[in-house]
Amino acid sequence: MEKVSAVLSENKKYLQGEFENSMDFMMRELDLGGAGAALFALDGLVSKQTITLSILNPLMEAEELPGRGTEQLMHIERAVLGAVEQKRETKMDQILLLLMSGFAVLIIDGCEEALVFGVQGFESRGPDEPQNEVMQRGAKDGFNESYQNNMAMIRRRMKTSSLKFEKAEAGSRSHTPLAICYLEGVASPEILAKVKERLKSCTLDTTLGAGYLTSFLERGGVFSGVGQTERPDVVCGKLEEGRIAILVEGTPSAIIVPFLFVENFQTLDDYLTRPFYGTFIRWLKYAAFFLSTFLPGLYVAIATHHPEMLPEALLLKISESESQTPFPVMAETLILYFLYEVLREAGLRAPRSLSATVSIVGGLVVGDTAVSAGLVSAPSLMVVALTAIAGYAVPRLYEPLALLRLAFLLAGNFLGVWGVMIGLVLLLMDLCGTDSFGVPLMSPAAPYNGRLAFRDVFVRAGWRRLAKGSANVRNMPGSREIGE
Amino acid sequence: MVRTKISPAQFFTAMFVSHILVTIALNAQYTGGESILDNIISCIISMILAALISVPIWLCQGRGSVPELAVGSMGKMGAIVPIAYWLYFLLAGSSSLTLFQIFLMDTVNPGFSAGMVTAAVTGVALYGALRGIETAARCASCVLIAMLLGCGLVFGIVAVRFDPKNLEPLFQYGYSQTAKGTALFLARTSLFADMAVLLPQVQGKKGRGFLWWALGVTAFVSLTILLIAGCLGRYAYTQNFPVYVLASLTEVRSLQRLDAVFTGVWIMGLIIKLAVDMYACRVCFRAVSGGREKKWPVWVTGVLLVLLAWLAVGNSGVQGWLLDPWTLCICAAAVGAGLPLLALIGAAIRGKGAKK
Structure with missing residues (x-):
């Protein structure tokens, strides 16, 4: 059945058939001045109170409903009902989709159109503080699972009509609603077109989160050209720089494109503190990134192949510790690293009441006992622990870092410091060769633009300087037409 | 393939990083004498000669790359030019790799296969060449920073050991070392071939870029x-790789020696040089195949480079030929001036015929 039938019983039969064995399907039959009618909705998705107050009460209290069929429907739409969001629909597949999105549908006998009302009433979590992007001075509200709420959070912060939310959907079965959000006149139309094109190329049946879509938006590389944030204030900042945000129903975070490598090191707190401190923190994060990536590899390389690089006192301490353990440096670092990752995963997945126990057992019991039993050396344990902690200074990069550490560990073991150097150049090649929607990932450092690099990359300039024009992503050096 | 453009700064940075290799692999054996200070003059002369040799390339570049100009003007006969460039890149690349592997085996003697390091270096360069000139050029600027930091650290630390008494007068043993040094500086650069093939992909003030390159290198x-x-002092003349020895002298509290940093800098420069050269090989094959883009020639070049380097390390005859400064210098002059002139003459003759 493609369209709404003028015979109510046929419509009822069709919808009942579609929702057969679905206990959440609700149908309320009505008599509207002699004409039969039915109101359909899905339990749990709609607010029964809103339906009663805005639809059922006005319909039943209406003294006279003139006309028949479409004429009657138009009168109800204009003069009887007080629902804010209502529209007419003729296609049955759209009606089904709207029903599953929390709309109520009124079909009147003799009318080939249905009236649909936005009466969504499902429960949603409040705007809690984001768990993965904790700020010292920033706002404490974060996105939740409802994309409409998330849109409102952005709109509240940007009161401008140039802020646009375009509707899209992903998943041929789940029909997950998306909102493509951008600032008209600021965002590049080419990038916007490319975002829509790539979203259309998503061939998934079901989309349960933003992470499902990122693989359709990015184009290879160790580091992703697609970012995510749980904070509405961060989204607003990115929109101001010409970026595009995608809000996905059911995901408490927004996708941001294009996303440059340097953005992994930027947090809102950098901009809320004084510039010198913001710059200091930025460099601290760069150092943490290098420490987290290269420390295990360099430690294994130097201890195994280039002990001459170390001062005598340090060399003696390391060799003394190593002489009491049964495994080579590489093996024990690898074992400790895997142990750490296992403990981290266990701590993350374990019930909250047990996660403290896991940390204590893992960190204190296993670590301390392993060293005192002579299974691993204290320097190796310290290196792995330092690496792990440094990794959390740039949480957005945790995933690539976890694998890069392993790669550099192996390179350092097999080819010494030179293996690490070769790996570093390979990583640089990958970084320099990756674009995010036509914008080089390493921009504005490589290709270099001194004005932009000394604005918000190597230093965090003061607001007086930042206020002089935004660093729009389409003005980044090396940016080119998409597809070139 | 879309022909991507890079800036003169990016191109000449890549060339600078590649050319620094000449310096760190300098020794008395190759420069032909014990008066190493004379080689400062060699370097200055080599820069002036480089400017003169590259004149035909500058004349060609308005009409596309030298290989394209040759194929366009001389037809099938013109294919000799891109093939000659490819052979030169093979020669120059394997020469650099051989020198590096000899250094590893003779001076450092690591606990792992030096051949494996050579293969890994070529592998990364191959990856860069496949990603394109933009990737290699952008990466070169990052490597330049790392190089300057590494060299700055080493130079800053060893500078306290500088003793003016160690400096000897210039030309005290004649001019032969200056001449051989000049040949060496010209021999160990693939700048001319890179310029001949890649200069049309550089957008901006190229002359100024060349000038800054020459000044920076000098x-x-x-x-x-x-x-x-x-x-x-005189200890330098007995060493195979004096810069390595210089780096080994560093003794600071936290780091005992910085020779691994020196080797790292060499590796990074070598990768950039090979990546740019292999990308240039790709452009040469495109000229031969009538604009069709193929990746297999780059793979073949990479494999041949490693095999040639391994062969040269094990065979003194091949090694002597690959590392001989005069042979390489003549080849560099041929690809820098000879082949572009040939392409220009070919284009001029064809132009005359067209007028008639």
């Missing part, structure tokens, strides 16, 4: 030679 080479002579 300054860096002069400083390095001065430090070698001033810090090591």
Whole structure:
């Protein structure tokens, strides 16, 4: 059945058939001045109170409903009902989709159109503080699972009509609603077109989160050209720089494109503190990134192949510790690293009441006992622990870092410091060769633009300087037409 | 393939990083004497000669790359030019790799296969060449920073050992070392071939880029030679790789020696040089195949480079030929001036015929 039938019983039969064995399907039959009618909705998705107050009460209290069929429907739409969001629909597949999105549908006998009302009433979590992007001075509200709420959070912060939310959907079965959000006149139309094109190329049946879509938006590389944030204030900042945000129903975070490598090191707190401190923190994060990536590899390389690089006192301490353990440096670092990752995963997945126990057992019991039993050396344990902690200074990069550490560990073991150097150049090649929607990932450092690099990359300039024009992503050096 | 454009700064940075390799692999055996300070003059002369040799390339570049111009003007006969460039890149690349592997085996003697390091270096360069000139050029600027930091650290630390008494008068043993040094500086650069093939992909003020490149290289080479002579004195002449020895002298509290940093800098420069050269090979094959883009020639070049380097390390005859400064210098002059002139003459003759 493609369209709404003028015979109510046929419509009822069709919808009942579609929702057969679905206990959440609700149908309320009505008599509207002699004409039969039915109101359909899905339990749990709609607010029964809103339906009663805005639809059922006005319909039943209406003294006279003139006309028949479409004429009657138009009168109800204009003069009887007080629902804010209502529209007419003729296609049955759209009606089904709207029903599953929390709309109520009124079909009147003799009318080939249905009236649909936005009466969504499902429960949603409040705007809690984001768990993965904790700020010292920033706002404490974060996105939740409802994309409409998330849109409102952005709109509240940007009161401008140039802020646009375009509707899209992903998943041929789940029909997950998306909102493509951008600032008209600021965002590049080419990038916007490319975002829509790539979203259309998503061939998934079901989309349960933003992470499902990122693989359709990015184009290879160790580091992703697609970012995510749980904070509405961060989204607003990115929109101001010409970026595009995608809000996905059911995901408490927004996708941001294009996303440059340097953005992994930027947090809102950098901009809320004084510039010198913001710059200091930025460099601290760069150092943490290098420490987290290269420390295990360099430690294994130097201890195994280039002990001459170390001062005598340090060399003696390391060799003394190593002489009491049964495994080579590489093996024990690898074992400790895997142990750490296992403990981290266990701590993350374990019930909250047990996660403290896991940390204590893992960190204190296993670590301390392993060293005192002579299974691993204290320097190796310290290196792995330092690496792990440094990794959390740039949480957005945790995933690539976890694998890069392993790669550099192996390179350092097999080819010494030179293996690490070769790996570093390979990583640089990958970084320099990756674009995010036509914008080089390493921009504005490589290709270099001194004005932009000394604005918000190597230093965090003061607001007086930042206020002089935004660093729009389409003005980044090396940016080119998409597809070139 | 869309022909991506890079800026003169990016191109000449890549060339600078590649050319620094000449300096760090400098020794008395190749420069032909014990008066290393004379090689500062060699470097200056080589820069002037480089400017003269590259004149035909500058004349060609308005009409596309030299290989394209040759194929366009001489038809099938013109294919000799891109093939000659490819052979030159093979020669220059394997020469650099051989020198590096000899250094690893003779001076460092690591606990793992030096051949494996050579293969890994070529593998990364191959990856860069496949990603394109933009990737290699952008990466070169990052490597330049790392290089300057590494060299700055080493130079800054060893500078305290500088003793002016170690400096000897210029030309005290005649001019032969200056001449051989000049040949060496010209021999160990693939700048001319890279310019002939890639200059049309550079957008901007190329002449200014060349000038800055020449000044930068001269300054860096002069400083390095001065430090070698001033810090090591006559000890430098007995060493195969004096810059390595210079780096080994560093003794600071936290780091005992910085020779691994020196080797790292060499590796990074070598990768950039090979990546740019292999990308240029790709452009040469495109000229031969009528604009069709193929990736297999780059793979073949990479494999041949490694095999040639391994062969040269094990065979003194091949090694002598690959590392001979005069042979390489003649080849560099041929690809820098000879082949572009040939392409220009071919284009001029064809132009005359068309007018008639």
